[in-house]
Amino acid sequence: MKVGVIGCGGMGTTHYLSLKALSAQKGLDVVALADCRKEFLDKAASYFPDAKTYEYGMDLIEKEELDVVHICLPSYLHVDHAIAAMEKGMNVLVEKPVCLTREDGERILEAEKRTGVKVMVGQVVRFFEEYSYLRQAYLDKRFGKLKSIVMQRISGDVKWGFEDWFHDEQKSGSVVLDLHVHDVDFLRYMLGEPDGFDVRATAFDSGMINQVITTYRFGDVTATAEGVWDISPALKFQANFRACFEDATIVFNGAENPSLKVYKKDGTVEVPELAQEYNVTSDAAGINVSNLGPYYTEIKYFIECVQEGKDIDMAQVGEGVKSVELALKEWEAAKDYVKNL
Numbered sequence: 359m360k361v362g363v364i365g366c367g368g369m370g371t372t373h374y375l376s377l378k379a380l381s382a383q384k385g386l387d388v389v390a391l392a393d394c395r396k397e398f399l400d401k402a403a404s405y406f407p408d409a410k411t412y413e414y415g416m417d418l419i420e421k422e423e424l425d426v427v428h429i430c431l432p433s434y435l436h437v438d439h440a441i442a443a444m445e446k447g448m449n450v451l452v453e454k455p456v457c458l459t460r461e462d463g464e465r466i467l468e469a470e471k472r473t474g475v476k477v478m479v480g481q482v483v484r485f486f487e488e489y490s491y492l493r494q495a496y497l498d499k500r501f502g503k504l505k506s507i508v509m510q511r512i513s514g515d516v517k518w519g520f521e522d523w524f525h526d527e528q529k530s531g532s533v534v535l536d537l538h539v540h541d542v543d544f545l546r547y548m549l550g551e552p553d554g555f556d557v558r559a560t561a562f563d564s565g566m567i568n569q570v571i572t573t574y575r576f577g578d579v580t581a582t583a584e585g586v587w588d589i590s591p592a593l594k595f596q597a598n599f600r601a602c603f604e605d606a607t608i609v610f611n612g613a614e615n616p617s618l619k620v621y622k623k624d625g626t627v628e629v630p631e632l633a634q635e636y637n638v639t640s641d642a643a644g645i646n647v648s649n650l651g652p653y654y655t656e657i658k659y660f661i662e663c664v665q666e667g668k669d670i671d672m673a674q675v676g677e678g679v680k681s682v683e684l685a686l687k688e689w690e691a692a693k694d695y696v697k698n699l
């Protein structure tokens with residue numbers, strides 16, 4: 359199976375390291391790489407010395423015949439590259455957020471239908487063992503009914519992007535579409551569409567939203583999710599949740615080990631055993647991702663769907679678009695909130 363990676367920056371590195379780890383097991387070869395920054399392209403090529411290298415993603419798509427291409431470009435470039443690759447018959451794994459506008463969401467859905475290739479969105483939280491455990495506990499009610507959930511994604515200012523694209527809201531969609539969309543997507547995955555929500559927000563001096571706190575109503579479950587891009591660099595990136603069920607509280611903190619604990623109503627504490635197949639930490643990507651495991655699981659799942667002709671039933675492109683649509687509504691509400699402060 360021939361695979362290409364477009365965009366070898368922070369997330370692209372995470373993808374190609376996972377592909378490297380999967381290559382023997384899945385019989386895949388990374389045969390083409392693209393990045394317009396030479397140092398990032400050269401670093402990627404050092405892992406795959408036989409791969410062809412390209413400065414631009416569109417050139418790679420035009421010249422190569424691939425089974426799968428991973429699109430790890432800045433978010434504003436996702437849809438055009440994904441559609442070009444789909445039109446050449448390539449199966450596409452595109453990073454989140456799949457798109458930044460409703461129109462682009464419609465375009466990629468139309469292309470998916472027309473081309474018939476497989477497309478998946480890198481909504482990786484769906485592949486985290488801790489979040490899967492939470493969703494399973496919600497579904498099988500082992501701790502009774504879920505009453506409330508609080509989720510957070512806390513990051514300092516994002517400085518690593520190509521040409522500082524994270525700070526241009528037309529290119530990143532602000533913290534709402536870039537970071538907070540992870541929790542938006544997971545809440546939708548577990549609880550469906552919210553009945554309503556209420557947003558509070560703050561902004562950088564430039565006016566771009568840098569913190570969003572949304573409270574949602576999902577039937578009788580109350581959920582709050584916060585995404586922030588503006589904490590002190592002295593604080594490490596953190597993702598966490600606290601889910602209160604009738605008989606227990608499940609607490610996840612990605613910065614701790616063990617990361618997941620269940621605090622039972624009788625006062626006992628359980629540490630669930632999580633079955634992560636690939637447990638490798640690496641700082642090679644230079645971003646706030648150190649545990650490659652969930653990315654490996656996500657990519658393995660996509661490769662298996664392509665190899666075995668299975669339907670994608672995790673993080674389908676339609677799901678990615680719906681999560682963007684909800685995040686767009688929150689972003690609009692955040693901008694209104696800040697304007698009226």
Ligand SMILES: NC(=O)c1ccc[n+]([C@@H]2O[C@H](COP(=O)([O-])OP(=O)(O)OC[C@H]3O[C@@H](n4cnc5c(N)ncnc54)[C@H](O)[C@@H]3O)[C@@H](O)[C@H]2O)c1
Pocket residue numbers: 364365366367368369370392393394395398413414415416430431432433435453454455480481482518519520536645647
């Ligand atoms: N799933 C996750 O946990 C997660 C985490 C971080 C980022 N992301 C997403 O991954 C995507 C990339 O983010 P990043 O942090 O890697 O950004 P980045 O700026 O580090 O990497 C993007 C790379 O694309 C290259 N590039 C830009 N235009 C190009 C073009 N036309 N052709 C070829 N290369 C080009 C840049 O040189 C850069 O190396 C974004 O959509 C972001 O939201 C996802």
